[in-house]
Amino acid sequence: MDWDKLRIFHAVAEAGSFTHAGDVLNLSQSAVSRQISALEDVLQVPLFHRHARGLILTEQGETLHKTVRDVFSKLEMTQALLTESKEKAAGRLRITTTTGFGTCWLMPRLQKFMSANPEIDICLILEDNDLDLGMREADVAVRMHAPRQPDLIQRHLADFHLPVFAAPEYIEKYGEPKTLDELVDHQIVAFGEHHPPVADINWLTTYLETKGLKKSARLEVNSMATMASAIASGLGIGSIPTYAAKEFPNLVQILKDIPSPTANAYFVYPEELRSSKRVAVFRDFLMSELGIR
Incomplete structure (x- = not known):
């Protein structure tokens, strides 16, 4: 199997079309189509189902894609390690974390990190679903659960509490609940979808x-930052x-005497x-910003 053809196959499998x-x-x-056809001739199996809306990998194509993707991931990691300076941190760092933590906590602090490390370029991937670090979809992750x-490799970073908040305008209009049971008479904002x-x-x-006090949320939204904005x-x-609530100084913490769960943050890398x-x-x-010694 010719290396150039495998490189082109990898690009087609990732893009889903010859044009892209x-x-x-x-x-x-x-030219891309010819290279794929030539690879199929060498292997004597079809690698893609071709149809008007694009390309779908065949069973044989899926098998080859898995191997080729792993090889390219390993090569990319090896290249990064070989080119990294032995004296100082340099190169591209791909960071993934949740949209809420990335938007509310990490992004406001990235300028400080990048100023202190001018030879590190950042690719920040905000994704609530876990990316596969083993497959090099990112280099490191900050996750709200253990890997x-x-x-x-994991490093526990912090426990972020999940207090209950409301806006002063809401409290003035609807009153402030004193127990969790009283929430059945209130509008609730939840994470949904x-x-x-x-x-x-x-x-x-x-x-x-x-x-037994079934109560559907008045508003569901699939973004932590937007949840905070909606409550505010x-x-x-x-x-x-708490890292999301700090972006909105007008928020009022209510039900303070009720114990609330915590989100456990971990720093993770292969x-x-x-x-x-x-x-x-x-x-x-991260540890310095979170006050960890």
């Missing part, structure tokens, strides 16, 4: 359901991490990057 892969590779659509993959990045973010509605604008009562200076300086920066 050609744009990435700076090749014409016809589920066994081959990742898909698996939440913080496990207990909807603990208020969960509590009401366990008490008076749309309802909600529980959000074993291969254990000796990376870029990873080390970013880890130390």
